[in-house]
Amino acid sequence: MTTTDPRPVTTEPTFEALAGRVDAAVTAAAGLDVPARAVAEELKAAVEDIHRSALVTVVRALRTGAPDVLYALVDDPTVHLLLSLHGIIRPDPMTLANRVLVDVRPQLQSHGGDVQLDSIADGVAYVRLEGACNGCSMSSVTLRNLVEEALVEGVPSVTGVEVLPNEPSPTLISVDSLFMGPDPEAEGWVKAAPATDLTEGALSTLSLRSDSDVVVVNVEQRLTAYRNACAHEGLPLDNAMLDVGNGTLTCPWHGFCYDATSGECLSAPGAQLEQLPLRVDAGHVWIRLGT
Template structure:
């Protein structure tokens, strides 16, 4: 059972405001450049002084709190907002291996929806060693969603790591294993677009079994909710190349309103009775907000 989060913080209406504070601070710093190099330098120094001050105060508060109740370490770590602030100041109560392991646990259900899994082999000298297992139920584009899910979760939990190393699993020709060299490299190779995570809090408003269309960073997506899980796909039917607007779910199968082709939204958009598939777009909970990894054109 997961430890309880801190009361009052995660339920606060202002929670989302503080989660995006870093972006607002960076925007203000960028704006200060208009006053010249000196103005920018002074603004950065001001931020450093304030950050160091609050870091020193947080360290003393952590020492007092954990001395009084060691169990608070679990509660601090379980609250995304508190944990992220502690990470900034190097005060997180868990070591890097524990954080990486917990991060992988958080995305394991998502990997399972793509027929995959991941094991943590260890963390040493800033290098996280992983091994992927399982069958990929669609084309290699599904492995890209796995890459994004795993890398984002690991780097968010342990920003101090230097790199992620994938160790190849023993191959089983009948299982259609996801090749290890396709993971954590595809988004950096030529011919692929880069990605950027965009918060889309509106996704949380979808009800069970509902299908909604969203325009995110210029990309039109179709989003389906199945119970507590949210799945997103590019708005294009691979069979007729038409839009999926108006598509409905029948169980876990999404039917194209144009040609009637069916796709399993739970298993990476695999075609029902055919080899065509939807193009998945990763959706993960990041800093307490559902976010989508949208493709960006490479300059």
């Protein structure tokens, strides 16, 4: 024989729903005039003080009477968040480090950069840097220093920061696209310049069609053509700095740094210069712009 539980089924709101209510209230309070906002903040502080006092009592009682229950409760993400918000337990280093990065992220993003925390081990925070944080320019170094200082100062157990390499991007030119048939122009090929005009160790700008500027880099006699548009904001690369020694091309506008021979952006993972098929035929450089 089965019996039916007479108690009503109660469904507790999810953590996301509770957090959503808090966010909505914070947004609403931000729109109040100054005196009303001060009242709202005092109300919030007073309620939080009551909660903190009660939580401290509960935690003390559990610590002496039922430590196993306390340990299990602390593993619950919502309870953990509540206790750490009230300063009753210290957040773990990863939580603390992510909180620190939330504070510096707006500054990084306003310069086109970002940071992701990978792990913390033996006092070292391992991070991946994105966008302008990861380039060759002075501003990149400044942004990297900002991340390091924030983590070392803001997380007591972190004494150093290591930058992990980002995943390489694939190169985009296919072998098929280099094929040239009997009527090259019909296939979108344009006779660009005598190969001898493209100086070794330099970047050359070629206007091949009214709508198509192209830059060609010559690194140790290896020619690579790109559309004349930076992957960041599409601005022209005419005055980009080609460093043959380390094989990089740095955009003059905001310092995005590229591998000169693949167009892979070293500053922003996944970003890439648009490489164009190029071949040298009878001393002439041909570039395929498309039809």
